[in-house]
Amino acid sequence: MKRRTRKQWYQYHLDNAQRQEKNRVESAMGGELRAVKGAQQLAWKAYMEAMQHEPLKSRMQSLVGIDSIYRKDVLSPLENDAKVADRALSDALIRYGALLKEAEKNGAENYHLAREARKLESEARAQRVTQRRYEQRLRYLEKSPALRSAARPLKEHLIQSQSKDGQFIECYYCQKLIAAGESHLEHKRPISRGGDNRRGNLALSCAPCNLRKGRKTQEEFLRDLGKGKT
Numbered sequence: 370m371k372r373r374t375r376k377q378w379y380q381y382h383l384d385n386a387q388r389q390e391k392n393r394v395e396s397a398m399g400g401e402l403r404a405v406k407g408a409q410q411l412a413w414k415a416y417m418e419a420m421q422h423e424p425l426k427s428r429m430q431s432l433v434g435i436d437s438i439y440r441k442d443v444l445s446p447l448e449n450d451a452k453v454a455d456r457a458l459s460d461a462l463i464r465y466g467a468l469l470k471e472a473e474k475n476g477a478e479n480y481h482l483a484r485e486a487r488k489l490e491s492e493a494r495a496q497r498v499t500q501r502r503y504e505q506r507l508r509y510l511e512k513s514p515a516l517r518s519a520a521r522p523l524k525e526h527l528i529q530s531q532s533k534d535g536q537f538i539e540c541y542y543c544q545k546l547i548a549a550g551e552s553h554l555e556h557k558r559p560i561s562r563g564g565d566n567r568r569g570n571l572a573l574s575c576a577p578c579n580l581r582k583g584r585k586t587q588e589e590f591l592r593d594l595g596k597g598k599t
């Protein structure tokens with residue numbers, strides 16, 4: 370089978386959507402159309418048969434009056450019926466044509482809406498994949514034994530998740546507002562005392578707090594801060 374180009378696929382799906390709508394019209398109007406068509410054929414057949422009828426061909430037609438009475442009472446009404454049936458058929462065909470045109474429009478609209486929805490869905494999926502990869506990378510960095518190389522992305526992550534504008538963050542210990550770029554990446558429990566690089570053990574602090582804290586754990590430091598204040 371020949372491979373389809375993007376444009377051909379587009380046309381293929383568009384055609385499908387339109388055909389579906391046209392089929393809907395077809396099944397809704399098909400019965401009515403067949404009935405009207407049948408009635409029109411019957412009306413003309415009846416008229417044709419009447420034209421062949423006995424009185425016109427028989428010897429009686431030579432008798433004055435018979436011919437014209439038959440014309441007036443039988444042929445004319447039948448001809449009239451046939452013309453009415455003609456109009457009914459052409460009206461139905463016009464309506465059918467309009468509905469088909471509308472179906473074409475609706476089909477295209479359906480297709481474009483569905484296409485848009487699929488696009489949004491695949492974008493959302495791509496976003497979820499990106500988010501998952503980002504999480505994987507952070508988890509990898511958390512376990513990385515070399516904090517030096519892991520520190521920057523982890524710090525960036527903390528800034529992004531803690532700062533409202535990406536510019537300023539609150540010191541984890543003294544709550545002072547500081548420039549995000551000047552914050553220090555802090556281990557609540559220092560590595561030297563069994564702490565790790567997990568996000569739960571990381572915080573952003575101002576430089577003074579970071580220096581003052583030294584090798585203390587978060588609990589020890591906060592206790593000391595409390596003592597210092599009172």
Ligand SMILES: [Zn+2]
Pocket residue numbers: 540541542543544545574575576577578579
């Ligand atoms: Zn501080």
